[in-house]
Amino acid sequence: MLSLLPLLVASCLGVAISETQFSVRLKGGTACSGRVEIYVDESWGNVCDDGWSLNAANVVCRQLGCGPAQEAYSSPKFGPGLASDPILISELYCSGQEHSLGECNYKREDTCDHDEDAGVGCAEKYLGIRLVNGPNKCSGRLEVNYNGQWGTVCNDRWDMLDTKVACKELGCSRPISANKCEAFGKGSGPIWLNEVICTGQESTLSECKANTLGAHDCTHAEDVGIECMEPFEVRLADGPNRCSGRLEVFFKHEWGTVCNDDWDLNDAKVVCRELACGHPEHRKALKPMAGMASGRIWLDDVACHGSETSLENCKHRIWGFHDCTHAEDVTVTCTGVQDP
Known part of the structure; x- marks a missing residue:
């Protein structure tokens, strides 16, 4: 076991240890619930429940790799520590965001009895x-x-x-x-x-x-x-390359098209970015293509600002609601595949 070499920092609460991570274990329960013991100055000892809170319990749970704290016990629910075991810290105050109890404020004073040993109940681990x-x-x-x-x-x-x-x-x-x-x-x-x-x-x-x-x-x-919903996907179909063609989106296990009502270059810009295909060609982005799709028309009245990372984040009518025919399917031509 590594010995503790703490950096001591004065505090209005006594002495706080920061920039160190000491070991924590639970006794008397399971891997994620039990009496809290910490390793300080080359010995294991207990934590007094003075100042003990759910925030502190969450730090312990996080340090142990368990789920979030369900309970912060301020009595020896899991049995008291041994009379020979030291009570190493008391008046522990954590925000709940720390990665180790060593980052919280506390006092190194043994003024408690073992009937005040702190305990935690964390959500158990699952894979x-x-x-x-x-x-x-x-x-x-x-x-x-x-x-x-x-x-x-x-x-x-x-x-x-x-x-x-x-x-x-x-x-x-x-x-x-x-x-x-x-x-x-x-x-x-x-x-x-x-x-x-x-x-x-x-x-x-x-x-x-x-x-x-x-x-x-x-x-x-x-x-x-x-x-x-399955992961959002877009593609350009039936064009000369993957960066030019009829715009199709995947919804409810089925590819469908997008109506060109209110479609503009801001919308095309988002599609080209999402496909890593550069920028829309101004003269070609709205130009109809030969051939007509069949099946669902999924989106209509798409309204992007142009800064979105995905067409999924743009405003549009409810999926599948439109007043279009496939003669109005959107096509997009982008400048080409972006360099990595």
Whole structure:
């Protein structure tokens, strides 16, 4: 074990240690829940619960590679430390954004008893999520992998914000629907997650609040099923090269065209940028091409500012609503493939 060589910084709270990361472990529980112990001055010891908070617990959970803190225990829920174990820090104050408890403010004073040992309950680790029994990788019954075993998610409190995070983690686009119970069949085995609460800003479900893994009052009739849009794609079809042709977009597992109502060079500029094809040729960007498409017309009245990175970010009518024929399909000609 590496010895601690801290940089000491004076603070109104006593002495704070910064620019150091010391080891943390949990005892008396699981890998992600237990009594907090830290390694300071070449010995393991406890943390007094004076000033202990959910912010501090979140730092511990992050340092351990677990999910977000569910509880910050200010009593020895997981049993007191040994009488021979030192209580190394007290009056710990964290913002919750630190990467290590060593970045928080605290006092190095042993004024507490072991019945004040701090503990945490973090969301347990899990390896990933998937959708099964759906028509594509972005629709299906939601399953979570924990300790190598796949299980389902209960729909208690599940909503579109939770679905938004799941879609993001899966590499899909925006959510279409949430909580489609039994639409993709009942699962089997464990129900890992329940009472999931996301803000929508998280990158993975593991960052959202939830009950302890495996704690629920559900049946598989309540398994969550979701639908996300597949990743947005555009292409230029039936042209002389990939940077010139009829504009097509992918939606609901099907390629379709774009109507030229209100289409202008700002819109074409976004398409050329998204395809890494340089800039639209002014004289050719709006010129009709020979040949006519068939199938769906997905977009109409597209209105881009020209600075968007994707046509997906531009305003348009609801997908599939239009007053056009394929004689009005947009075509785009770009200057060519951009240099890397």
